Amino acid sequence: MLLNARNLVKSFITPAQAEPLTVLNGLNLKVDTGAALAVVGPSGSGKSTLLNLIGGLDQPTDGQILYEGENIAEFSEPERARWRNEKIGFVFQDHHLLPQLTVLENVLIPTLAFQKTSPQSAEKRAQHLLETVGLDDRLPYHPAQLSGGEKQRVALVRALINQPLLLLADEPTGSLDQDTAGSLADLLVNLNEQENTALITVTHSLELARRMRTVYRLRAGRLVEGASV
């Protein structure tokens, strides 16, 4: 099993309320290698929070997240950074491309963190992935010169550059029009299959959710499997 989230609890202290706000309340989730699942739910239900916890960007208030049997909470900060760099890929609703870098350079950023492969092979893979998503003619472009869909495709390639085993996508099509969202969804599914990368996507988009093999609904801080979408 690739990932096993057990009894996850996440609470927030808010200035307006005396009691902490509990967003996730005993949530359990198991993800196998190559899985493709979607988490849906209303705004504020804790979808993004769940993704951030799984990706090690945030710490659960209680519970465990085991990645390949290892509790990620026990990782030191550098270990967690390295784990995230090598094993996890992130795609956000906002692409978060660096405006000062070209498309190719943006894709290569994750390879700079630890440089486990040579720059030449990293670049080769980047070019290959960009070609796969149809952006081989946009390599020297800056983000400002790209459309929304193109930016999001660059962000997706960037997430896959280090060949992660788990891709976390937070509303990846949220800022895209219907057509573009559809083609990005195709891309996600294809890459999931081609790269054998497990995919967890949280989304409001029913179209996108339906493309995943499993769909969960987040309700009262817990996941309900097979919920109607």
Place this chain on the structure above:
Amino acid sequence: MKRIDLITKSLTRFRRRHLNVVLGTAVATAILVGALVIGDSVRGSLKRIALSRLGKTQTALHSSDRFFRAELAKEISNELGVPVASVQSLQGMAVFQGGDRRANQIQVLGVGSRFWELAPDNTSVPPTVGSGAIINSHLAEKLGCSVGDELLIRLDRPDAMPLDTPFARADDMTLTRRITIDNVIDDRQFGRFTLRTTQVAPLNVYLPRERLGEITEMPGRVNTLLMSNVTADSAQSVLERHFTYEDAELLLSGHNVGTRIESRRVFIESPLMQKIKQLAESPDILLTYLVNSLEHESKSTPYSFVTAGTDVGQPLNPNEIAVNDWLASDLNLRTGDSLTLHYYILDTSQKLQEKQRTFAVTRILPMSHPVWSPEMMPDFPGLDQENCRDWEAGFPIDYDRIRDKDEAYWDIYRGTSKAIVSPESGREMWANRFGSATAVDIDLPPDRSEKVLNRRLNPRDTGLVFRPVREQALQSAQQSTDFSQLFIGLSFFIIVAALILTAMLYGLNAERRRRETGSLLAMGFTVSRVRRLLLQEGMVLALVGGLLGIPLGLLYNAALIFAVKTVWHEIVGTTSLQMVITLPSLLIGFTAGVLTAIGSIVIVIRRHVKQQIVQLQQGIVTGPSKSRWSLIVGTVTVVGALILILTTDPRQDRNAAVTFFLSGSFLLIGGLAWVHAGISRLWRATSKTANLRNAGFRNIARRPGRSLSLVGLLAMGVFLVFMVGANRTSTQQDQYERSSGTGGFALFMQTRVPILENLNTREGRNQYNLNVSDSIRFVPFRVKTGDNASCLNLNQISRPQILGVQPAQLAERDAFSFISRTQAVPENDPWTALTQRFDGHTIPGIADQTVITWSLQMTVGDTLKYVDEKGEDLNIVLVAGLANSVFQGNILISQEHFVRHFPSVSGYRLFLVDAPPSTADTVLSELGWALQDYGVDIRQTSERLMQFARVPNTYLSIFMILGGLGLLLGSIGFGLVVLRNLDERRNEMGLLLTVGFDRKRLRLMLFAEHAPLMFTGILLGALASLLAVWPAITAPGADTPVATMLVIVLVLILSGAGWTQVAIRNGLKGRIIEALRSE
């Protein structure tokens, strides 16, 4: 792609934003470089001045009152093979245009060609002296005269005999000559020559040495030797070999079969006496004295010489006297009769006092006896006249008492003594600080005596010592007031403001890129790697800023030098400052500027990257946490401040200044804590009601740290600048308080020619035609000239001028205040400590604490080392420090110690005048008029204090002005905070524009939100500083620059408002509505 590419691309992409950071660093570096270079410039200028005043002189010997053979220079020169200049150097005054313009302190130099060879630039045409004189450009400027003009110069008459010696003539102490100016020379031509360690240019008149020798009636005698390329030790050892009895002002003559040794100074000084005594087994030590009368019963013989010590065949007992038969006949004396001697001595206050002593006549010797010789009479000045009635003695003579038979005796026997007493009696009656013998007879022939005496004499016996003047001058310049530190301190607030600004600008840039930081972290970059990336980027910016700061610093330095030479000239006392740039200063300034900028960037980066990744990545900004502690800290400190104020009386409590400073500081800290608590509460308070104003306030409250730092920056800046600035002092109101720096005295008077009479007596006043009320009292001081150790001299001084005073005269008035003392000094009567004796070479001294601390760089209890007039070590232990007083620059010792160690320093040259306030001006003009020929410089004591106060006051002004500039720089921070807030609220602004608000209304709304922060900071700082300096600004004599402070506040408000407006306009520029779309 490499990481370096990421850095370079970021630098290139965000270059416009980074420019601000670069400029901030550049300003900080520029201030540091500027301050360091001004330190170099002052040091370098002092060094240049030192070299200019000494020319090529390396070693010098100077005595203010001892004149030796000019030939000595030639003899030393021949042995060492270097030119030695001999100079007759005198003090004097110059008058131009009938007294309309005068210079009271000039140096009159009798010089020869060797002197000009030592000039800094001896390649320029050597100045020629015709029948007139040369003056330096500084004197020409002071008097407004030029070549061809005539000057009246009045010289202090040099005399071998100290003026305080009994019988010395004191009526004709100056020589006046009219001279024509032949040439005016500049500094390169040795126009700045002086051996005094000072940056103030001397006022010099140069005459040919021979001509000055004729004027002073001291031909061939000089008091200064100058030489180059020789160390002081070598020069001294050569001097010792060539030093003769003539250089010690001794006179040798044949006497019977032996030699008689006398002194030009009449009394033979004890160090020389010691050497003379060693010449023969049993020298005859003679002390011949002029007595006022010899009386027997009703008969009296006036004005006669009596000798102690000569051999009359059989030793005399102390109460016995031998007389000649002329006296016996005149007074009808017989063996066994009593004879009373009436004679003058100088008492401890140097006043002539008549004493008497009665002897029994044991022998009457005929005039033919060899003991009676006219050579017994010393060369008392004024007595070398045809008739007794023509004597011009230095003591009161009743000419009516001189009879014809006395004239007849004078005609035949001249100064032959009429009586002889035992050596012991002579010493008891007439020995004084100048010596206890007027002649010594030894059994060696004159040529042999001369040889042996010359071998035994040492120039140190007469205080003649070569000094390494160049080395000392350069050392003084090197260790001078450190203007680097001073200006770094004075510019401290600008540096801090620039660094805070740099940090804020960098912070603003970092916040604008917070999503980028979050993304990098999400992609697996470790926190430390992200920090390193940002730091490397910041380092490049700091380095560029530092490089830019160097030329800016030099520009700043040029501005500072211009200000220091003009409006702030009080702090350097010279306009001869030039920019001196040294590589180490540039490197230190650059490195310090860059490192401090990097330091402030590091702080920002640490805080920035510390935020949770999710927040950074999503650009989330959270509200403030609860701030109970701020409220508690604020309340406790403000209450503490109030308690301190309520329990302290600013006028009575001695520690009021400290207490109020603490109160002010507490108020500042407490106020800031309250502001923090208030801002945090604003978040909750404004959450209840939804309106635009509350939304604005909540934005301020959302970043309490940012808002607080802004309020704190302004509050602390205003606090610091006002607090320092408000300490300006004047002495206009408390000048008549005994405890003040004036000692309660109205006037401070200095004369160039010493005053020998007691100005507190009617006779003394008549002597000087002083027409002042009896209620006016004088406290006189003896002056041993030295270097000025006041704040007006930038050089480090090791031997300040010494003043000798009778401590009782100050103690009885309880004058002046002491701020430090050793345990040996009694608290209730500190002045009496000056009368203590430690050992023969160590005496107590008192000085202004500022002189002790800053000029001497010592503390109370430390010892100053001098060489006294006898060439012996004199250690002055600084036993107490005075609060700022008119004595600044001097060391005070008791008169008793003074005359023991400097016996030849005659009379008094400094006076404190006790006069009722209402008459001070009248007394000032009367004294100024009556003593004008004595080179009097008289001023109100308060004016003298103000002269000193001007230096710290100028520093305070500089601090205020530079601090004000720092505040202005800090006010840019306002704009930045607004910009940062607006950056975070672009969506909100977009929305408001969308729903119908126009930009003008938004600008007003934003200004209204931020203005309270500015006013809170300024108000808090002003209130706290006002409280902190309350005792100072309400004290008598306070000179609080209210107008400057108000101007600073006004400019600060305008600047803050201006920058806020600039930021708002900038923030609202562009397509804000698009921000909504991206959301």
